[in-house]
Amino acid sequence: MTTATQFARPTNRPFLDIGAMILRESRRTIRSIDMLVTGLALPALIMCVFVIVFGGAAQRDGHYIQYVVPAILILCAGFGSAMTAVTVAKDMRGGIIDRFRTMPIFGGSVLVGHVAASVIRNLISSVVVIGVAVLLGFRPSADLAHWVLALLYLAFTITAFTWLCCAAGLLLSEEAAGSVNFVFLFLPYVSSGFVPIDTMPSWLHGFANAQPFTPITETMRAFINNTSPGTNGWLALAWLGGVLVVGYGASLILFRRRVNS
Amino acid sequence: MASTSMIVTRGLRKSFRGTPVLENLNIDVARGEIFALLGPNGAGKTTTVNILTTLLKPDAGTASIAGIDVVHDPAAARAALSLTGQFAAVDPFQSGAENLAMMARLAHLGRKSARIRTAELLEQFDLEGAAGRLASTYSGGMRRRLDLAISLLAAPPVVFLDEPTTGLDPRSRNQMWSVVRELTAGGTTILLTTQYLEEADQLADSVAVLNHGTVVATGSPAELKAGLNGDRVELTFETDVAYAGARRLDFGAAAVFDDERSAVSVPSSAPVATTRELLALADRHGLAVSNISLLKPTLDDVFLHLTGAIGSDTVSNAEEAAA
Numbered sequence: 297m298t299t300a301t302q303f304a305r306p307t308n309r310p311f312l313d314i315g316a317m318i319l320r321e322s323r324r325t326i327r328s329i330d331m332l333v334t335g336l337a338l339p340a341l342i343m344c345v346f347v348i349v350f351g352g353a354a355q356r357d358g359h360y361i362q363y364v365v366p367a368i369l370i371l372c373a374g375f376g377s378a379m380t381a382v383t384v385a386k387d388m389r390g391g392i393i394d395r396f397r398t399m400p401i402f403g404g405s406v407l408v409g410h411v412a413a414s415v416i417r418n419l420i421s422s423v424v425v426i427g428v429a430v431l432l433g434f435r436p437s438a439d440l441a442h443w444v445l446a447l448l449y450l451a452f453t454i455t456a457f458t459w460l461c462c463a464a465g466l467l468l469s470e471e472a473a474g475s476v477n478f479v480f481l482f483l484p485y486v487s488s489g490f491v492p493i494d495t496m497p498s499w500l501h502g503f504a505n506a507q508p509f510t511p512i513t514e515t516m517r518a519f520i521n522n523t524s525p526g527t528n529g530w531l532a533l534a535w536l537g538g539v540l541v542v543g544y545g546a547s548l549i550l551f552r553r554r555v556n557s
Numbered sequence: 558m559a560s561t562s563m564i565v566t567r568g569l570r571k572s573f574r575g576t577p578v579l580e581n582l583n584i585d586v587a588r589g590e591i592f593a594l595l596g597p598n599g600a601g602k603t604t605t606v607n608i609l610t611t612l613l614k615p616d617a618g619t620a621s622i623a624g625i626d627v628v629h630d631p632a633a634a635r636a637a638l639s640l641t642g643q644f645a646a647v648d649p650f651q652s653g654a655e656n657l658a659m660m661a662r663l664a665h666l667g668r669k670s671a672r673i674r675t676a677e678l679l680e681q682f683d684l685e686g687a688a689g690r691l692a693s694t695y696s697g698g699m700r701r702r703l704d705l706a707i708s709l710l711a712a713p714p715v716v717f718l719d720e721p722t723t724g725l726d727p728r729s730r731n732q733m734w735s736v737v738r739e740l741t742a743g744g745t746t747i748l749l750t751t752q753y754l755e756e757a758d759q760l761a762d763s764v765a766v767l768n769h770g771t772v773v774a775t776g777s778p779a780e781l782k783a784g785l786n787g788d789r790v791e792l793t794f795e796t797d798v799a800y801a802g803a804r805r806l807d808f809g810a811a812a813v814f815d816d817e818r819s820a821v822s823v824p825s826s827a828p829v830a831t832t833r834e835l836l837a838l839a840d841r842h843g844l845a846v847s848n849i850s851l852l853k854p855t856l857d858d859v860f861l862h863l864t865g866a867i868g869s870d871t872v873s874n875a876e877e878a879a880a
Contacts, residue, residue, distance in 0.1 A: 309665055316662040320648065327650045327691070391644035395708070398610045400635040401663050 310402035317409020318416075324383060325417055334379060339372035339421045340428045346490070347432045365429045365436075366516035367489030369422055370509065373450060374480025376418040377457035380410050384465025385473035393551075407462055407547055414458040415451055422450055438522045446519035449532075453512065456536040459543030466550035489513035508535040563588045563715050563746040564609065569618035571604055571770075578604045580770040582618070586748055586763075588714075589741055593757035594750045596767035602750035603643070605767070606719050609748070610640045622715050638715045639708035643723065645700050646707070649693035653684050653703050656692055657710065664711040671710075678706040682736065698729025705736065716740065718749040722756060734759055754854070758782075766863060773863045782854055789813075789852040790831045791822035795845035802844045808835075822852060 325331045346368060351360040387393050387406070396406045426434075438446060457480070465473045484490070486500060487509035493501055504510060511531035518525035525532070564586035571579040579601045586592040594602045607613040609620055611631040620627045627634040647656055657678065661671035679685045682702040687695065692703060701721065708716065718737070722730040737760055740747060751757055757764045758778040766774040766781065774781060794800040800819035812823045825831035828851050839846050 312665065313663055316659055320651070320659055323655070324648070324650045389644070391642040391646035391704075392648065394610075394612055394640060394642050394644075395646035396663075397612055398635055398638065398640040399660075399663055400632060400665075 308402065310405060313402040313405035314408045314412065317405050318412045321383070321409050321413030322416070325413065331379060331417075335376055335417050336421050336424055339368070339376070339425045342372065343368050343425050343428045344432070347429070361429060361432055361434045362436075363517075364490060365426070365434050366520050367484060367487075367513050368429075369425060369450060370453065370489060370513045370516055371480065371484045372421060372425055373418055373454045374457050374484065375477050376421055377414055377454055377461050378477035378480050379417075379461075380414045380458045381461040381465035381468065381473040381476040382470065384410055384462050385468055385470040388466060389470055404548060404551060407551060410462055411455060411458045414461075415454050418454045418458075419447070419451060422447075436520050436522075438520050442519045442522045446516065449515060449519060453516075453536055456540035456543065459547055460539050461543070463543050463546035463550060466547060483507065484509045484513065487513055508532075508539075511535065561587055563590075563623055564592070564621070564748055566605070566609070566620045567618055569605070569608065569620060570616045571601075571608065571613065572616055578770050579608075579615070582767075582771060584765055584772065584775075586746055588746055589744050590762045591737065591741055591747045591749065591760050593761035593764045594748065594767055595752075595754065595757050595764050596750075597752065600767040601770040602767055603719055604770075606640070606642075606717050606748070606750060610638055610717055611635055612640075636711075637713055638717060639711070639713040640717045640719070641701075641705050641708045641721060642719045645704050647692045647695075647700055647704050650691065652689050652691055653679070653695070653699075654688040656703060657707060660707045661710050666710065674710055674712075678709060681739075682706045683732075696729070698725055698732060701725060701729070701733060702736065705733075709740070712743075712745075714744070715746045715748070718747060720750055720752070723752070730756075754778075768863065787854060788825055788828055789822040790825045790828055790835060791820050791850045791852055792835050792839065792846050793818060793820040793848040793850075794839075795847040799844040799846075802842055803839070806838065806842060808838075820848075 325335065343365075346364050347361045351364075384407070387410075393406065397403075461476055464476050468476070486496075486504050487493075487507055488504065489509060493504045493510070496504060511528040512535060514528040515525040515532040518528065562585045564584065566582050566584050569579050569582035570577070578599075582601070582605060584592070584594075584605075594605060596602050604613065608615050609622060609627060611627050611634055614628060622634050623637040625634045625637060648659075651659065654675065657675045658671065661675060664671075666674060679688050682705065684699065684703060684706065687699060692700060695703065705718070705721070721737070722733050725733065734756070737747060737749070749756075749760065761778060763775065763777055764781055765772045792803075794803055797819060800816075803821055804814060808821055808823050812821055814821050823831065823835070832849055836846065836849070
């Protein structure tokens with residue numbers, strides 16, 4: 297044994313800590329069949345279902361794919377972010393969070409690791425979704441600048457969604473955390489993402505127009521269509537900013553308050 | 558006192574939603590000592606560990622590790638301690654070596670010392686062969702050993718073990734015990750919690766018995782047991798008639814009769830001699846004995862014995878804190 301006087305250095309090295317945590321979460325993803333299927337195969341399948349199965353009925357001229365891709369990107373971003381609720385809840389159930397909290401490391405680095413890994417994972421799955429869409433006939437008109445904007449916007453959306461899911465994972469049991477993805481799976485359907493709101497029953501119009509997935513999806517659509525999102529862009533930013541602040545704040549509070557008894 | 562004590566608490570209090578869990582807890586653990594907090598579930602063992610390891614803030618009182626106040630300077634305290642809790646802090650989706658490497662990075666060990674330390678610990682904890690396997694394939698005992706190995710990466714001077722052997726089979730438990738004993742050879746101070754008197758007996762230099770959030774007794778395991786009536790010899794009679802006959806005999810003032818099991822037990826410091834005397838007594842009266850057992854003091858006995866003393870102990874602790 298080395299001498300007992302050799303203390304761990306209480307140095308502030310947040311980037312080193314976060315890097316270690318990102319590596320940890322990446323390993324978790326790569327080594328879990330569940331997460332690979334949910335993270336990569338499912339988004340591609342959802343893309344296929346909407347375009348091949350529903351596409352014909354939704355728009356007989358075959359242009360539905362041009363309409364629906366942004367919505368599927370947002371849906372998959374939410375769905376993929378929800379996996380973080382499960383992985384965080386898993387961490388909370390074991391002893392590893394307490395181990396991290398008693399180490400001289402940057403406090404929230406484990407959570408930042410979860411979120412950063414989620415952003416990386418979901419951006420990769422977004423690229424897969426876009427790839428499948430192109431194979432199925434999707435022809436976006438965005439120029440490079442709009443693509444960059446679209447990707448940055450997507451990364452921001454995933455970050456906001458993931459922090460909210462992170463808070464849910466800190467709060468909920470592992471089983472309950474598993475159903476967080478239903479929010480992201482169903483809420484987008486009642487927005488302008490998949491079908492225009494005026495095709496819905498009129499009593500749904502109020503909700504569909506007011507709910508966040510409408511501006512969030514319309515902003516994505518604008519970037520992909522090489523246009524400016526206008527008011528929807530500001531609305532989406534406000535919603536996502538709110539989600540980010542609430543999710544991040546709640547996560548930090550819940551993480552600090554965690555009592556193991 | 559503070560210079561030789563590695564763990565000190567004074568007047569520690571903590572309540573959860575109005576229910577007091579710790580009431581005026583005072584402990585002192587000397588450098589290089591194995592100190593056991595012994596108590597039933599809900600006695601406040603884990604709460605004490607959580608406060609000392611910076612996971613919880615106390616409502617009142619002070620706590621320090623290696624002279625560092627854990628409430629005012631948690632960051633410095635964290636550099637001097639490690640916690641191995643009741644729940645495994647090992648990632649099942651990483652191999653043993655990867656778990657160690659990740660924690661070495663988080664302990665800011667530096668690449669070279671991380672590699673040396675990891676190899677050392679894998680050897681010390683008999684995990685070299687399994688280092689490349691995912692921790693999800695480990696047995697319970699291996700996972701605990703990996704967990705403990707990880708907590709020792711940065712060679713902290715104070716190590717907390719919260720119920721280190723709960724749920725382990727006897728062989729893994731013995732292995733764990735010998736690993737813990739080796740640690741103190743290097744001067745490490747260890748505080749462990751346990752529900753098992755035997756564990757405290759095997760490992761601890763000193764023991765504090767906790768009940769309802771206060772220390773009701775302290776001392777070495779031998780001292781604690783001396784406070785009990787010690788071992789008892791128990792005779793079980795073959796028939797109700799024989800038992801009824803036995804009830805009329807004089808087994809001494811400390812004898813305890815168990816009507817349901819037709820048994821009598823008496824305290825004994827020399828079990829062999831006592832057994833002979835009891836059998837001779839039964840023989841003289843022609844009472845058939847079906848079984849003889851030696852009853853060792855259990856945790857239950859410690860508590861039965863100590864509940865009567867709680868009042869006075871609490872008073873003396875309070876006086877000590879006030880002085």
